């Protein structure tokens with residue numbers, strides 16, 4: 001009797017338990033972990049991905065198992081001819097992962113559209129912008145063209161490709177001269193912007209608010225940073 005149990009029944013019950021209980025629990029747990037606890041690891045387009053904050057963000061994304069497509073027009077970073085920007089080469093060294101990179105200007109609608117059509121992009125983190133306060137006073141039109149027209153083109157291409165999630169790298173300059181301290185998310189924006197750079201960030205925030213109001217599928221986060229630190 002004992003040997004029948006040991007030799008036949010226990011192995012059979014054990015196999016049935018593995019097949020019908022343990023393996024399904026494993027699959028359900030994996031599904032639950034990937035879908036409920038961690039956000040599904042999708043593909044993020046990072047504009048201005050070769051810049052200071054952009055490249056650090058790319059490191060975080062890769063280390064958290066997102067795939068990254070970085071675009072940059074190289075106006076404020078170094079790259080040898082036909083090569084990835086130096087900052088992204090270093091990100092690849094740190095993370096031991098590969099970044100898809102396109103040398104593209106966000107005002108170039110056709111090039112942007114091609115990127116959205118050739119990759120399955122889940123969301124965009126938008127850093128590409130001119131960002132020097134003093135320079136923006138001297139060449140305001142360049143700032144309005146790059147930062148506002150560029151962002152608007154990017155959002156149009158996102159919309160026409162059904163990508164409606166964006167994190168926008170704004171700036172604490174949208175608060176202007178603070179009306180109270182510490183500044184909170186309730187602090188008014190755009191009232192005392194002291195320079196064209198800050199105004200471009202304020203206008204793009206307003207564009208995104210209007211887009212989200214017009215279409216509830218759009219989700220936008222406005223990250224206001226100062227000297228690389230997230231303020232609100």
Ligand SMILES: O=c1ccn([C@@H]2O[C@H](COP(=O)(O)OP(=O)(O)O[C@H]3O[C@H](CO)[C@@H](O)[C@H](O)[C@H]3O)[C@@H](O)[C@H]2O)c(=O)[nH]1
Pocket residue numbers: 047048049050051052053054071072073074075076077104105106126127128129130131146147150169170171225226227228
């Ligand atoms: O039209 C443009 C303008 C700039 N860039 C690129 O965008 C990146 C911007 O990065 P960087 O100049 O290093 O600025 P950061 O200090 O990283 O600025 C980040 O943080 C600022 C707030 O502190 C935001 O205003 C900026 O949008 C955001 O990129 C650079 O690689 C540029 O080459 C573009 O691709 N297209």
